[in-house]
Amino acid sequence: MKKIEAVIKPFKLDEVREALSEVGITGLTVSEVKGFGRQKGHTELYRGAEYVVDFLPKIKIEIVIGDDVVEQAIEAIIKAARTGKIGDGKIFVTQVEQVVRIRTGELNEDAI
Numbered sequence: 001m002k003k004i005e006a007v008i009k010p011f012k013l014d015e016v017r018e019a020l021s022e023v024g025i026t027g028l029t030v031s032e033v034k035g036f037g038r039q040k041g042h043t044e045l046y047r048g049a050e051y052v053v054d055f056l057p058k059i060k061i062e063i064v065i066g067d068d069v070v071e072q073a074i075e076a077i078i079k080a081a082r083t084g085k086i087g088d089g090k091i092f093v094t095q096v097e098q099v100v101r102i103r104t105g106e107l108n109e110d111a112i
Contacts, residue, residue, distance in 0.1 A: 001096040001108065002070045006061045007033065008081040008089040013059050019080035020063070023072040027112070029062040038086055058089065064096055064112050 008016060013030065020028065034055035065073055074091055082088055101111035 001064055001066060001099060001112065003062065003064045003094045003096045004070070004073055004077070005092040005094075006077050006081065006089060007035065007058050008061065008077070009083065009087065010057055010059050012081045012083075013061075015080040016061060016077055019076035020073060023069065023076050025063055025065060025069065025073055025076075027063065031060045031062075033058050033060045037090075056087065064099060066109060066112070
């Protein structure tokens with residue numbers, strides 16, 4: 001099993017969710033996060049004062065899936081989230097050792 005964490009632009013969330021649904025992935029966790037990479041933030045003007053916004057709003061999507069659908073999920077996220085501009089985001093894939101469904105006690109593949 002693998003855990004995919006994708007950090008994307010907020011307005012791309014619905015497109016990514018639909019793309020993942022099309023490849024059979026229905027469960028995911030979404031968090032509103034802030035961060036920056038090469039974008040390095042930007043400068044804004046508020047009430048005549050200029051200030052730097054270092055951390056930009058992003059969306060973090062987390063899914064745990066079987067090894068057999070990892071590549072499909074990655075491709076779906078890339079196609080749906082890509083704008084071609086800086087700040088499109090990143091995808092991180094890590095190994096998951098164990099999953100337990102709290103309600104039933106099911107383990108691993110049965111729990112996802």
